[in-house]
Amino acid sequence: PWLSDGEKQHLRRLEKKSARQRRTRHRGEPAWHRLARTYDQIARLRATAKRRAVDWQHQTTTELAGTFSVVVVEDLKVTNMVRSATGTVDNPGVNVAQKAGLNRSIAGEAWGRTVTLLEYKTSDRGGQVVKVPARGTSQTCHQCGHRDPAARDQIRYACANPACGWTGHADTNAAININNAVGMPVSGRGDLGTARSAKRQPPRAA
Ligand SMILES: [Zn+2]
Structure with missing residues (x-):
């Protein structure tokens, strides 16, 4: 959860707003500028989330590399990481395919970065990262x-x-x-x- 509830709400509102602004473009109105500003605000919130995620990854990998000489990770691409989107039989997810695609790209990127950080931090301390088939x-x-x-x-x-x-x-x-x-x-x-x-x-x- 890289954004607070308030920030998430804000982001959802901005996304709706940008959709609305895209739809209702009246003639003679400088709608483009307002849409661009909304996009800007969306991008800023997403950048905040990413910065917090990267901070967390740095802290966590530093801690792991400082505590353990061998860290074992799944040699996985992304298959395991879309769980939150698919939901369960009793409680199926909404927009599963769409979210899964998004989660997959975000999770894949984040996972790759985490492993890369771990690898250089453990090797700096004489340890190693072991990847095993998932x-x-x-x-x-x-x-x-x-x-x-x-x-x-x-x-x-x-x-x-x-x-x-x-x-x-x-x-x-x-x-x-x-x-x-x-x-x-x-x-x-x-x-x-x-x-x-x-x-x-x-x-x-x-
Ligand atoms: Zn058992």
């Missing part, structure tokens, strides 16, 4: 290795294996799978979880 990491239970594409809704992961039944934050589950996948051969069978260390527990059971 395949199955969000669908597989880290605890028992059960794979179930339906187990993950927007935020929660709920394991369907009755003998396990782990539930928690979907990103926590995926993150543990990603960490466990370091140095492992790529598996197409979704058994990422079976080789995990028994001692390894979720950092913070969500």
Whole structure:
């Protein structure tokens, strides 16, 4: 959330305003200038959001690189990052395709920048970033290795294996799978979880 509620509202109002200004162009009226000013205001708000995002990325990656010598990330393009747009079965998203496209481009850009920052900051400190294939990491239970594409809704992961039944934050589950996948051969069978260390527990059971 890079903009406050008020700023988001302001942005929405400006976007509506620009649409209105585009529609109603009366003859002889210098509408162009007003439209240009609205575009300017929109661009300023978006630039604010981006600046805050970049600030956050710098702070976070500095902290990570200063704390850990090895940071493991998904070698992903963007597939995982459009979750917020697609919603769930009970609560489908609105304008999914449009938002997904937008989210994908924004998320892709942000992700690429985060990884780049992490890479140079860890290598400056003698550490490294390890990229592992993302395949199955969000669908597989880290605890028992059960794979179930339906187990993950927007935020929660709920394991369907009755003998396990782990539930928690979907990103926590995926993150543990990603960490466990370091140095492992790529598996197409979704058994990422079976080789995990028994001692390894979720950092913070969500
Ligand atoms: Zn499980």
